[in-house]
Amino acid sequence: xxxxxxxxxxxxAFWMTVKLTLLSAVGSLVWGTLLAAMRVSPVxxxxxxxxAYVNIVRNIPLTVxxxxxxxxxxxxxxxxxxxSDDFKAQGFRLALLGLVAYHAxxxxxxxxxxxxxxxxxxxxxxxxxxxxxxxSLRLVVLPQAFRAVIAPLxxxxxxxxxNTTVAAAIGVAEAASLMKQMIENEAQTIAVGAVFALGFVxxxxxxxxxxxxxxxxxxVKR
Amino acid sequence: xxxxxxxxxSAAVLALALAATACGSGNDxxxxxxxxxIKIGIKFDQPGIGLKQPDGTFAGFDVxxxxxxxxxxxxxxxxxxxxxxxxxxxxxxxxRGDVKFIVASYSITDEREQKVDFAGPYLLxxxxxxxxxxxxxxxxxDLNGKKLCSVxxxxxxxxVHDTIAPKAQLREYSGYSECIAGLxxxxxxxxxxxxxxxxxxxxxDKYKDQFKLAGLKLSNENYGIGLKKGDADLKKKIxxxxxxxxxxxxxxxxxxxxxxxxxxxxxxxxxxxHIVK
Numbered sequence: 137x138x139x140x141x142x143x144x145x146x147x148x149a150f151w152m153t154v155k156l157t158l159l160s161a162v163g164s165l166v167w168g169t170l171l172a173a174m175r176v177s178p179v180x181x182x183x184x185x186x187x188a189y190v191n192i193v194r195n196i197p198l199t200v201x202x203x204x205x206x207x208x209x210x211x212x213x214x215x216x217x218x219x220s221d222d223f224k225a226q227g228f229r230l231a232l233l234g235l236v237a238y239h240a241x242x243x244x245x246x247x248x249x250x251x252x253x254x255x256x257x258x259x260x261x262x263x264x265x266x267x268x269x270x271x272s273l274r275l276v277v278l279p280q281a282f283r284a285v286i287a288p289l290x291x292x293x294x295x296x297x298x299n300t301t302v303a304a305a306i307g308v309a310e311a312a313s314l315m316k317q318m319i320e321n322e323a324q325t326i327a328v329g330a331v332f333a334l335g336f337v338x339x340x341x342x343x344x345x346x347x348x349x350x351x352x353x354x355x356v357k358r
Numbered sequence: 359x360x361x362x363x364x365x366x367x368s369a370a371v372l373a374l375a376l377a378a379t380a381c382g383s384g385n386d387x388x389x390x391x392x393x394x395x396i397k398i399g400i401k402f403d404q405p406g407i408g409l410k411q412p413d414g415t416f417a418g419f420d421v422x423x424x425x426x427x428x429x430x431x432x433x434x435x436x437x438x439x440x441x442x443x444x445x446x447x448x449x450x451x452x453x454r455g456d457v458k459f460i461v462a463s464y465s466i467t468d469e470r471e472q473k474v475d476f477a478g479p480y481l482l483x484x485x486x487x488x489x490x491x492x493x494x495x496x497x498x499x500d501l502n503g504k505k506l507c508s509v510x511x512x513x514x515x516x517x518v519h520d521t522i523a524p525k526a527q528l529r530e531y532s533g534y535s536e537c538i539a540g541l542x543x544x545x546x547x548x549x550x551x552x553x554x555x556x557x558x559x560x561x562x563d564k565y566k567d568q569f570k571l572a573g574l575k576l577s578n579e580n581y582g583i584g585l586k587k588g589d590a591d592l593k594k595k596i597x598x599x600x601x602x603x604x605x606x607x608x609x610x611x612x613x614x615x616x617x618x619x620x621x622x623x624x625x626x627x628x629x630x631x632h633i634v635k
Binding site (some may be wrong): 212221305307320321 | 449473532540543
């Protein structure tokens with residue numbers, strides 16, 4: 137029944153999906169946290185930038201962002217991420233850039249909501265003992281904020297895992313691109329689709345369960 | 359009070375949605391029950407082959423063939439209901455009975471023949487390259503080290519990987535339009551897929567005199583008309599219609615009209631049932 141899988145590197149394609157997911161998860165966590173810090177900072181310019189970035193980027197469809205990185209950034213502006221002669225590496229890096237840029241906006245909002253769960257007294261106490269803004273954010277507020285937003289961040293991570301399929305639009309050889317190839321060759325649309333749907337469930341279901349449990353264990357009891 | 363407003367609003371939305379779906383299914387019933395309409399699957403997004411134009415009409419070689427065949431089956435052009443059948447959707451659309459037959463740059467392959475029957479072929483196409491007017495690419499081995507573009511997962515893209523030029527840089531996009539944009543900006547050296555599709559793009563007014571076909575015959579694609587498996591009667595009728603189209607000169611006229619401006623050297627009209635491997 138599954139003989140149509142023969143001759144295809146399904147695991148390899150999903151490995152590419154995993155690589156895209158993990159790298160862009162790390163990237164968007166870092167960039168998103170920085171954006172959240174900007175949005176709560178006392179500097180109006182930074183607050184303005186953070187707000188504008190989040191509201192613009194999260195409202196652009198991901199496909200548009202990803203295709204723009206290739207057709208716009210690489211082809212027109214020559215931003216090839218150090219791989220102008222290797223389309224495979226170039227596509228991968230550009231997709232990574234697009235995914236990070238997009239999901240950082242969602243990470244930022246999740247982290248900011250976490251910051252709002254930390255009582256104001258905590259920040260005031262941090263100021264009172266002489267910590268400056270970045271110290272109080274780093275040492276007092278963010279550690280408590282992150283423990284509150286593990287579940288929402290897991291949501292973003294699951295969405296990110298599935299959104300990596302958009303990278304097929306610029307030719308990154310991940311799961312969705314192999315799926316297109318198999319549908320083209322095999323004339324078994326539903327069976328092929330089911331295999332790939334199952335693959336994504338296998339990737340995302342444990343993520344959700346694990347992070348959900350972690351979130352409960354680490355939540356700050358108030 | 360506020361809650362009640364929200365409830366009322368969502369109820370209204372729900373009612374609208376229901377009304378809309380009910381409306382949709384009502385239309386479907388009309389067309390299949392009326393009997394005097396025929397549903398044909400084509401591509402909506404391939405210039406020269408099957409393209410939905412801004413005014414809502416359809417143009418292209420597949421559209422001309424489908425119209426002729428439908429005419430032979432006793433349907434006037436205004437009785438044809440065009441349905442979009444994307445590549446991945448074609449077998450299912452036939453099996454579900456959504457369309458009577460499909461004329462959508464549909465290459466006859468062994469895997470597909472297990473699912474559907476094919477009438478024809480009505481056109482023999484080859485994988486080819488679209489290059490800039492002043493390009494020097496003239497044979498397959500020129501391609502190694504060059505930058506190519508094709509559609510993600512398509513047969514043409516796989517051919518490049520596997521046989522034609524494994525060392526070429528292949529960029530894969532989700533549509534040919536993106537590839538053509540890359541060719542225009544110089545980011546890629548050539549776009550590759552069936553010559554008929556390339557000719558259709560190059561023949562568009564906005565690209566006139568910018569591109570040419572390299573004329574390489576990198577593969578054989580036999581375009582057939584897909585129909586429900588086992589419908590021998592319909593297959594015979596469509597085969598006859600294609601034969602008649604080829605013999606009375608309408609076939610040649612349709613080729614010239616849709617592919618002509620791109621310097622496309624078409625193959626002679628294929629014989630029914632003769633598949634070039």
